């Protein structure tokens with residue numbers, strides 16, 4: 001298993017955002033996490049990426065226990081993420097934004113950067129190469145020199161992915177990559193997620209767009225009040241009476257084509 005959570009619990013004051021959660025993600029899949037607003041999806045991502053510490057439970061990623069690790073240490077193990085509310089530097093160019101992501105994987109410290117050591121210069125070249133690769137992969141190569149502030153929203157969502165991808169992750173956490181996208185942009189995002197998996201990157205996908213989730217995911221975990229309501233293939237989840245009652249209800253729209 002690439003990722004394993006057991007007994008994971010996180011509360012904020014009186015609110016239990018994640019409650020005794022167990023799940024396992026095999027390498028190479030698109031694994032979706034769905035659930036209503038406030039179900040704990042973003043909190044789960046914050047726990048996985050080390051922004052929050054669990055109150056209880058264990059997380060294992062790539063054979064390592066994540067307990068007590070800082071976000072930058074977890075990033076170096078090969079876990080990268082996108083943010084629901086974009087984390088973009090609007091005063092930097094598109095390429096520079098992606099280079100910031102690639103730096104998450106760099107090893108040279110501040111002193112090396114200031115002294116411009118040969119190792120640092122090698123690393124800079126590597127980071128630039130990773131950044132270009134990620135930009136091209138996300139279809140943003142031609143926009144590299146533009147200020148991020150000049151990009152339309154759909155391209156910003158892909159920039160968010162490119163920045164995470166430039167860190168060369170084994171596991172990519174995507175928090176609502178299709179939120180606010182039109183149908184054409186949603187299809188492009190679906191294609192991008194499929195190509196990430198084809199590259200051997202495991203994707204953990206939080207998304208409200210059920211058409212996208214049902215088509216792109218290999219397995220789906222349904223959260224309700226921070227607990228596991230169901231887990232299975234898209235066909236199993238779609239047919240699960242508990243899921244239909246609690247979440248899919250009447251407002252499911254499967255159309256993406």
Ligand SMILES: Nc1ncnc2c1ncn2[C@@H]1O[C@H](COP(=O)(O)OP(=O)(O)OP(=O)(O)O)[C@@H](O)[C@H]1O
Nearest residue numbers: 012015016017035036037038039040041042043044
């Ligand atoms: N930093 C925080 N402080 C206090 N409460 C929090 C914090 N982060 C999350 N919560 C609470 O934890 C619960 C889960 O929130 P979370 O953001 O993880 O939900 P979500 O599933 O991502 O929802 P959405 O689909 O709206 O993005 C909510 O009740 C939320 O108010």
Ligand SMILES: [Mg+2]
Nearest residue numbers: 041042043084
């Ligand atoms: Mg959220």
